[in-house]
Amino acid sequence: MELQKGLKLLLQQYKALFMKNLLLAWRNKRATFLQLFSSIFFIFLLFIVQKAINAQFGSSTSFKTVRDPEALIDPPIPPCEDKYYTKLPCFDFVWSGSDSARIGSIVDRIRANNPGRPIPSTKVKPFRTKGEVDAWLFANPMTCPGALHFVERNATVISYGLQTNSTPIAKRGHYEDPTFKFAIPLQIAAEREIARSLIGDPSFSWIVSLKEFAHPVVETYSSVGTAGPSFFLAIAMFGFVLQISSLIVEKELRLRQAMAMMGLYDTAYWLSWLTWEGIITLFSSLFIVLFGMMFRFDFFLNNSFGVVFLVFFLFQLNMIGFAFMFSSFISKSTSSTTVGFSVYIVGFLTQVVTIFGFPYTDNFSNTQRIIWSFFPPNLLAKALQLLSDATSTPQDPGIRWSHIGKCAPNDIDCIITVSDIYIWLVSTFILWVSLAIYFDNIFPNSSGVRKPMFYCLNPGYWSGKGGNKVEEGRICSCMWSVPTLGNTYPDDEDVLQEENIVKQQHREGFVDPNLAVQIHGLEKVYPGRTNIGCCNCKRSAPYHALKGLWMNFPKDQLFCLLGPNGAGKTTAINCLTGITPVTEGDALIYGHSIRSSVGMSNIQKMIGVCPQFDILWDALSGQEHLYLFASIKGLPPASLKTVVQKSLAEVRLTEAARVTSRSYSGGMKRRLSVAIALIGEPKLVFLDEPTTGMDPITRRHVWDVIENAKKGRAIILTTHSMEEADILSDRIGIMAKGRLRCIGNSIRLKSRFGTGYIAHIRFSATSANVTPSREDVTASACHEEVKLFFKDRLDVVPKDENKSFLTFVIPHYKEDRLTKFFEELENREEEFGISDIQLSLATLEEVFLNIAKQAEFESAAAEGRFTTLTLTSGTSLQIPVGARYIGIPETVSTENPHGVMVEVYWGQDDAGALCISGHSNETSIPSHVQLPDALSSSHSHTSRRNFLGRSGPVHGIVINPN
Numbered sequence: 001m002e003l004q005k006g007l008k009l010l011l012q013q014y015k016a017l018f019m020k021n022l023l024l025a026w027r028n029k030r031a032t033f034l035q036l037f038s039s040i041f042f043i044f045l046l047f048i049v050q051k052a053i054n055a056q057f058g059s060s061t062s063f064k065t066v067r068d069p070e071a072l073i074d075p076p077i078p079p080c081e082d083k084y085y086t087k088l089p090c091f092d093f094v095w096s097g098s099d100s101a102r103i104g105s106i107v108d109r110i111r112a113n114n115p116g117r118p119i120p121s122t123k124v125k126p127f128r129t130k131g132e133v134d135a136w137l138f139a140n141p142m143t144c145p146g147a148l149h150f151v152e153r154n155a156t157v158i159s160y161g162l163q164t165n166s167t168p169i170a171k172r173g174h175y176e177d178p179t180f181k182f183a184i185p186l187q188i189a190a191e192r193e194i195a196r197s198l199i200g201d202p203s204f205s206w207i208v209s210l211k212e213f214a215h216p217v218v219e220t221y222s223s224v225g226t227a228g229p230s231f232f233l234a235i236a237m238f239g240f241v242l243q244i245s246s247l248i249v250e251k252e253l254r255l256r257q258a259m260a261m262m263g264l265y266d267t268a269y270w271l272s273w274l275t276w277e278g279i280i281t282l283f284s285s286l287f288i289v290l291f292g293m294m295f296r297f298d299f300f301l302n303n304s305f306g307v308v309f310l311v312f313f314l315f316q317l318n319m320i321g322f323a324f325m326f327s328s329f330i331s332k333s334t335s336s337t338t339v340g341f342s343v344y345i346v347g348f349l350t351q352v353v354t355i356f357g358f359p360y361t362d363n364f365s366n367t368q369r370i371i372w373s374f375f376p377p378n379l380l381a382k383a384l385q386l387l388s389d390a391t392s393t394p395q396d397p398g399i400r401w402s403h404i405g406k407c408a409p410n411d412i413d414c415i416i417t418v419s420d421i422y423i424w425l426v427s428t429f430i431l432w433v434s435l436a437i438y439f440d441n442i443f444p445n446s447s448g449v450r451k452p453m454f455y456c457l458n459p460g461y462w463s464g465k466g467g468n469k470v471e472e473g474r475i476c477s478c479m480w481s482v483p484t485l486g487n488t489y490p491d492d493e494d495v496l497q498e499e500n501i502v503k504q505q506h507r508e509g510f511v512d513p514n515l516a517v518q519i520h521g522l523e524k525v526y527p528g529r530t531n532i533g534c535c536n537c538k539r540s541a542p543y544h545a546l547k548g549l550w551m552n553f554p555k556d557q558l559f560c561l562l563g564p565n566g567a568g569k570t571t572a573i574n575c576l577t578g579i580t581p582v583t584e585g586d587a588l589i590y591g592h593s594i595r596s597s598v599g600m601s602n603i604q605k606m607i608g609v610c611p612q613f614d615i616l617w618d619a620l621s622g623q624e625h626l627y628l629f630a631s632i633k634g635l636p637p638a639s640l641k642t643v644v645q646k647s648l649a650e651v652r653l654t655e656a657a658r659v660t661s662r663s664y665s666g667g668m669k670r671r672l673s674v675a676i677a678l679i680g681e682p683k684l685v686f687l688d689e690p691t692t693g694m695d696p697i698t699r700r701h702v703w704d705v706i707e708n709a710k711k712g713r714a715i716i717l718t719t720h721s722m723e724e725a726d727i728l729s730d731r732i733g734i735m736a737k738g739r740l741r742c743i744g745n746s747i748r749l750k751s752r753f754g755t756g757y758i759a760h761i762r763f764s765a766t767s768a769n770v771t772p773s774r775e776d777v778t779a780s781a782c783h784e785e786v787k788l789f790f791k792d793r794l795d796v797v798p799k800d801e802n803k804s805f806l807t808f809v810i811p812h813y814k815e816d817r818l819t820k821f822f823e824e825l826e827n828r829e830e831e832f833g834i835s836d837i838q839l840s841l842a843t844l845e846e847v848f849l850n851i852a853k854q855a856e857f858e859s860a861a862a863e864g865r866f867t868t869l870t871l872t873s874g875t876s877l878q879i880p881v882g883a884r885y886i887g888i889p890e891t892v893s894t895e896n897p898h899g900v901m902v903e904v905y906w907g908q909d910d911a912g913a914l915c916i917s918g919h920s921n922e923t924s925i926p927s928h929v930q931l932p933d934a935l936s937s938s939h940s941h942t943s944r945r946n947f948l949g950r951s952g953p954v955h956g957i958v959i960n961p962n
């Protein structure tokens with residue numbers, strides 16, 4: 001099948017990813033709903049805030065249009081309790097001039113003639129002089145709203161002075177103007193009563209009326225301009241947090257890596273997210289403006305629709321770009337809410353500062369403005385302020401398209417316009433997205449791999465020819481030097497032969513067309529690093545996970561890679577699939593080198609990978625996964641449906657095709673992963689433990705799938721199931737500690753590395769006329785005879801036995817005696833009471849365990865590990881891990897002229913580490929054995945004392961009795 005290439009493939013991948021984003025958003029309806037419609041809630045809150053403020057300030061005529069102002073006639077002196085924040089007991093007024101009886105009577109009349117409310121004498125306080133009044137006011141603040149100072153100059157002249165607290169105060173949205181409320185009524189009352197006293201007519205008429213100017217609304221409070229920035233920032237935060245977590249989840253779950261392995265273009269990935277979020281942002285901004293208009297905000301009604309919409313759209317888009325950039329710094333999706341919350345808090349604070357004028361006035365420098373404008377919430381706050389100021393009174397026309405580049409006529413401090421803010425939002429958006437892509441490349445991905453810091457300065461990166469070099473570890477971690485490998489020649493003859501063939505082909509530059517993979521000395525060292533934290537310094541040494549692999553994988557064969565945990569199987573697959581860079585060596589996959597970026601992109605088109613852990617989107621169904629991966633692979637659109645249906649049928653997921661993978665069982669997920677690996681007819685398939693977690697029936701079915709898939713392609717399979725390896729593989733390689741230990745087909749491995757042949761002897765049930773106790777005796781006699789027969793002819797003892805069978809393990813080197821032996825045994829079947837004889841080769845599991853144990857022996861020897869052997873006699877010896885024969889120090893005697901030794905039996909614990917499982921009886925060391933002096937010397941190092949004078953551990957002596 002011809003796969004799509006170039007621009008066509010990019011477009012196909014883009015469409016498939018866009019569809020994936022749409023499906024994820026559709027399945028996560030609650031989050032998408034919040035992203036689109038949370039604005040209605042916040043705008044409703046703004047509406048309530050606006051209403052509450054209007055109600056509070058409603059009493060002040062400044063907030064109203066006054067066309068026919070009402071006159072206030074003879075305003076009375078109000079009670080002192082009416083003053084805001086007054087302290088009780090209080091006085092309506094205090095006065096000086098109490099030495100004069102005439103002044104006293106004027107004050108009495110002021111009290112008595114106060115319109116509508118005569119003032120009781122207790123509510124006024126007389127003083128002799130102004131100085132006394134000042135001293136009293138100083139000592140008793142907030143207890144009196146005004147003071148009158150009278151001076152009787154002569155019989156026809158009385159002068160007076162007025163004193164009041166001139167600070168206007170606001171209380172719960174109401175302003176108190178002390179001049180109008182207290183000073184003028186006192187003034188009117190004082191002048192009225194002085195005039196009456198001077199002309200001697202106590203009923204002299206005196207009417208004063210006060211009236212404000214007719215005026216339009218002088219000021220308004222816009223909740224959108226003041227509280228709006230933080231509310232609209234909160235709306236944008238939904239998109240911000242969701243975007244960060246979507247990107248991180250795909251990184252964290254290695255979904256991006258899986259797509260990259262299938263040949264995904266980064267451009268398609270970023271474009272799909274950008275367009276998807278662009279569309280969501282567009283609708284979200286549209287709803288903000290429509291809801292704002294619905295709630296009748298002047299801000300939304302009087303400014304041009306397009307101008308307001310663009311502010312919200314560009315701001316939200318900018319926040320998405322900001323989220324893209326942040327996602328490079330975060331590795332856990334659970335941190336996205338914390339990051340979102342922190343950005344919101346910082347944004348809220350900087351917005352408050354912005355609303356108070358920083359730094360968009362002449363008082364601040366350009367540098368301050370530039371730095372401030374990099375943070376998108378600040379630009380939003382300023383834009384909302386400009387738009388809100390432009391509609392602050394009904395007379396203000398708002399901002400039209402034609403005016404976006406101009407300052408408002410009354411804005412004398414204007415330093416930034418709406419069009420400047422658009423430019424800032426667009427250019428910083430481009431900056432965030434570029435930084436996001438750059439950081440995404442230079443920060444380690446989920447496999448710890450990253451590009452060099454200046455990768456984009458490499459011309460090869462842009463031309464597509466090379467420049468795809470990758471590094472490992474964090475940017476700021478110091479790498480340790482890579483340890484060199486010692487002797488890398490294999491001990492096993494088959495491995496050596498394979499290695500020689502591959503090496504020769506490599507030397508000759510021969511690319512065998514019948515080979516799918518040629519591995520040339522593949523080495524992988526995971527870098528050790530020193531991470532310097534603020535108060536600690538963590539070190540980890542480099543780890544040699546692959547120590548030089550030389551192997552060929554023919555086409556049309558299934559190669560099974562076995563090995564204990566940590567052997568390096570997954571590392572080998574990761575190197576071959578380009579997930580992790582190789583340290584040394586190379587591999588050719590269908591002639592393409594894994595070390596070249598062009599080679600790797602060709603390789604990715606012809607491989608399929610089923611990773612060790614299922615890499616699936618919870619919210620996508622099996623069918624959607626297959627559509628997505630088939631599209632990324634570049635299968636022609638016309639064939640997608642048929643291919644997907646076929647794949648689903650192959651892995652028996654047709655019925656569950658439309659069910660989201662969240663509801664799949666472990667086995668179903670594995671089957672889907674296998675189907676993904678096989679989609680698009682890849683020429684090489686990597687299956688990393690594909691049947692883990694499957695029940696026996698499903699496992700057998702998947703074996704059928706794999707068996708069928710073998711035709712026309714190479715498969716590399718890793719598994720911990722020996723049965724699986726035995727059934728499926730054409731060739732098996734067992735790895736341990738980063739090296740290939742053996743290679744060959746199953747029979748070859750069993751015959752070379754198994755303990756030998758296994759003979760099961762089953763005994764016939766004793767006849768019915770034999771009593772039970774007699775039956776036991778007969779059976780036991782038969783067993784003994786057979787045991788004797790095996791001992792006599794083959795020198796073997798039973799490995800396992802019970803009432804009805806005996807099991808013997810016959811070593812390979814006794815193979816030549818077997819034909820005759822079994823002929824004789826068959827002839828004597830009746831005599832021995834044998835009902836059945838079964839002869840089989842040792843199992844692959846046994847081979848595996850032997851190889852793993854051998855590798856442990858080698859690594860223990862290489863590392864010089866020691867353990868304690870406690871003999872039955874009670875003596876404890878320090879012996880090297882893996883040593884088989886140990887001479888016991890200071891045991892030379894006339895009976896044992898060469899001393900005494902034991903054979904140590906080694907087993908492996910649950911973690912695969914070597915442990916002593918027992919030891920033989922103490923026996924004399926044979927005379928031919930070369931002995932170290934230590935064995936007989938009484939002053940040997942084995943019983944030396946340490947520097948504290950205490951005796952150190954006694955060391956056993958490793959000897960070779962053969």
Ligand SMILES: Nc1ncnc2c1ncn2[C@@H]1O[C@H](COP(=O)(O)OP(=O)(O)OP(=O)(O)O)[C@@H](O)[C@H]1O
Binds near residue numbers: 447543
């Ligand atoms: N990113 C890494 N950084 C450091 N060491 C690593 C890294 N990945 C793997 N290793 C180490 O490399 C060794 C080989 O690991 P690998 O996963 O290849 O083993 P495996 O044979 O696939 O084991 P399993 O059967 O458990 O999957 C292990 O000791 C592992 O700890």
